[in-house]
Amino acid sequence: MPFASWDVVALALMAGIAWLLLVLEDWRSLLISLAALEAALGSALLAVWGPTLVVMHLLAGWLAAAMLGLGQTMHRRKHPAPRPLTGRVVRGLAGVLTLALVFSVGPVLARAWPTVPEAVRWAAAATALLGLMQTAWSRHPLRLSIGLLTVLAGFAPLFAWQHADLLTTGWLAGFQLLLAWSGSYLLHQTAVGEEAL
Amino acid sequence: MNAAWLWVVFPLVAGLGLGLWPRGSTRQKRWVAAAIAGGLALVAWKVPLGHPVPLFGYRWSWLFTAEWRLAGHAFVLDDAARGWLAALFAWAALWAWTAAEARMAPDFLGWTLALPAWLTWALAARDPFDRALLLSLAQLGLVFLWLPYHRRALGPGLMRALAWNALGLPLLLLALTQTPGLETASPETPAVQQAGLLLGLGVALWAGVFPFHTVYPLVGREVHPFRAGFGWWFTHTALVLAMAHWAAHFLWLRENPALYTGLRALGVGTLALAGVLLAVQRDLGRAVGYVAWLNTGWTWLALAQGLEQGTTAFLALAWPRALLWLGWTWALAVLMLPDDAIHRFAPQGRGRASPWVAALVVLGLGAWAPWPGLNLAPWSAALVAGASPNPGLLLGLGVAFAGLTGTAWRWAQQLFVEPLPKAPPWRETWRERGLVLAWLLLWVVVAWMPGLWHQWATAASSWLP
Known part of the structure; x- marks a missing residue:
């Protein structure tokens, strides 16, 4: 399938939403953004995967977001007071620096995955790195799970451009779901969940 | 009948049923779990797979079909797999049987069937992607084993375990996407070096190799030692077998001397660093985590002997190690009674109320050490004999x-010499003393029969391609 200009937009959206996930505070906005990230990813994957695989992956991503939402709701936590603006500004700036880092390691990525289109490499690396930053930034199960799902979303295009298989995609979808379930379970069972998001 | 029905589907369904069935105590359910797991181990040990077995004078025969397919992907449990298959389910039976004295909740019994069944499925996979993904799903499932519904999470340990697993998987999968067509490539090929780096990083995250080892003390502090020990032992063993299978598949891995040099350095480094860190731990749970990490050092040292010898050494020493790990975590669980949270456990003077169990805790800890010139721990003797003696190795082993x-000496003082601050909350019973004695006898017999295990391990390692 040809690599259309829409795919580049979808890939750019992925990196943008990953940056947004780093900055946002409210859990509802976080989960809606995660669902949007999965939609952008699914749209980009249509360039290499058939609709069956894409729908499976997309549904798993949305279900994962729903599971985390359910966990957060069951946690019955009061809506946290928003953090000072500086926290978000610092995270946003760190995210911008990460994007700059991705541009600087472009040649390394090109050597590593020469068969993968350049836009895919950059979007994948940016999304994965922003997800990694999200994972490292917080000890809160919700943010951690969202960060890990963002890393997986970043890895998915690199993987998809090299491998297309029903069962492997099914396992990956299962992994996403179990990851979200585990995160949701930890959210429900955690004793440290009272810290702000 | 397909082998998958008996060793994958049946124990998975039975485990799910045992775990979710609301009635029945651990003491009642353990007989079911131990009987099923033990029966499956016995059948795997005695019945050939993939060949017809004559019944009633050759008029009828029974056949376990070795291969099954799922969406075009092959999964195989053939005769060569019987060695590790029998071991996995035999260990599961032992863990299930001892769960009642360790005061596990009834859900634990479900895990003793479901986890080995899932790992069997993973190891039966022929496609490396399937194997990696099934293993990662098993490791994710550990969160539910380690944090049963009646407990609250304490801190970041389980989240870190979740993160290491989820971050390792993409690295492994990306490594595997680069390897098709490069099975026999030279280790100097750039694509192979890149795949090797990704593979190494992924395995390091999954196995908690330094500097990712921090997951062990965190999980050790938060999780009941009996549950932690069970999860670590099974996933670690399956990961090692999967790694050996990958290494056997790729010439650039199995014929690469740098891999074995690196594994030896990693083994000695892990033993030494874990020994140092263990000695400075005040928290008992963190110490349990470091003992688990130290245990991985013996694995790396075994694998450093080469693919075939290394896998055989790992398997030959797996039985004594499994029994030691089971007995030690069981003794810790009994010593902690009536509490089940290790971070609240104060060991001072508890050995006076439960001397046999406390002695097992101290002896078990000491038995992991590489005793010089004393064949107390057969794995250390065998592995040190297998490794060429050099100053680095000797220094690492000395520190460990x-x-x-x-640490064993310090624990002995705390348990036996320091006074109890108040009346002992728990005293061991004669039944528990009998179990300590039975376990010690079994361990001595198993540990001092290296010939028998070597023969079994040689047969079991023929599973590698």
């Missing part, structure tokens, strides 16, 4: 010895 024996 000092750390382990020093």
